[in-house]
Amino acid sequence: MKRTGFAILTLLSLGVAGYALVVYGFLPLGAALHPEMRATYESQRFGIYAHVFAASFALLLGPFQFSSRLRARHPDWHRWSGRLYLGFGVLLGGLAGLYMAFHAWGGPVARLGFGGLALAWLYTGWRAYRSIRARETAAHRRWMVRNFALAFGAVTLRLWLPGSLFAGAPFEIAYPLVAWLCWVPNLVVAELVFNRRPHG
Numbered sequence: 196m197k198r199t200g201f202a203i204l205t206l207l208s209l210g211v212a213g214y215a216l217v218v219y220g221f222l223p224l225g226a227a228l229h230p231e232m233r234a235t236y237e238s239q240r241f242g243i244y245a246h247v248f249a250a251s252f253a254l255l256l257g258p259f260q261f262s263s264r265l266r267a268r269h270p271d272w273h274r275w276s277g278r279l280y281l282g283f284g285v286l287l288g289g290l291a292g293l294y295m296a297f298h299a300w301g302g303p304v305a306r307l308g309f310g311g312l313a314l315a316w317l318y319t320g321w322r323a324y325r326s327i328r329a330r331e332t333a334a335h336r337r338w339m340v341r342n343f344a345l346a347f348g349a350v351t352l353r354l355w356l357p358g359s360l361f362a363g364a365p366f367e368i369a370y371p372l373v374a375w376l377c378w379v380p381n382l383v384v385a386e387l388v389f390n391r392r393p394h395g
């Protein structure tokens with residue numbers, strides 16, 4: 196069950212990161228989006244590309260950081276991948292995400308939702324970094340769990356949004372709501388499921 200859960204989480208993360216890299220790497224900007232979002236992205240090309248490419252990197256690398264086998268067998272891989280995850284994925288992806296939050300579709304509720312997510316992502320990344328520099332491994336693990344739960348918001352957003360549209364919510368209601376739903380419950384699950392027991 197634990198292995199199956201981990202495999203599902205990894206596949207979903209790789210799937211969304213792959214989607215983002217292919218769509219933003221090869222298709223015209225905003226091809227698959229609401230026309231107003233496309234217009235915003237056209238005027239914020241640097242912000243959206245920096246965000247999508249850096250944040251996708253975090254989503255690609257993140258799941259493997261939790262594999263104890265990989266950490267034990269290849270500690271250098273864990274270290275370098277962690278530096279890339281935090282220094283490129285979270286830092287650049289989070290700062291560009293924060294910038295894009297000011298331009299997000301869906302008005303102030305959506306903007307505050309994405310802005311809160313960006314700040315929480317940057318903050319938890321900073322705490323994870325500080326704790327490992329101080330050799331506090333248990334604290335590092337807890338902050339990384341929170342940090343990746345927030346990165347996983349990119350996956351849960353793409354589950355909540357079609358789910359709410361399917362349930363009959365109009366897009367202009369669903370989108371701002373999902374800007375919060377995609378990450379607040381993730382943090383709760385991270386604390387209740389993955390951070391409850393002390394780990395080394």
Ligand code: HEM
Nearest residue numbers: 212215250251292295296299300309312313316345346349
């Ligand atoms: C965890 C912190 C994150 C924050 C704060 C954040 C924030 C944002 C914001 C504000 C937008 C613009 C939304 C709009 O215009 O309405 C956006 C779009 C986008 N983000 Fe993120 N994001 C985060 C994580 C990620 C991750 C990990 C990925 C990895 C795939 C990602 C991929 C995308 C993509 C592909 C878009 C363009 C919309 C689409 O094509 O679906 N984001 N993000």
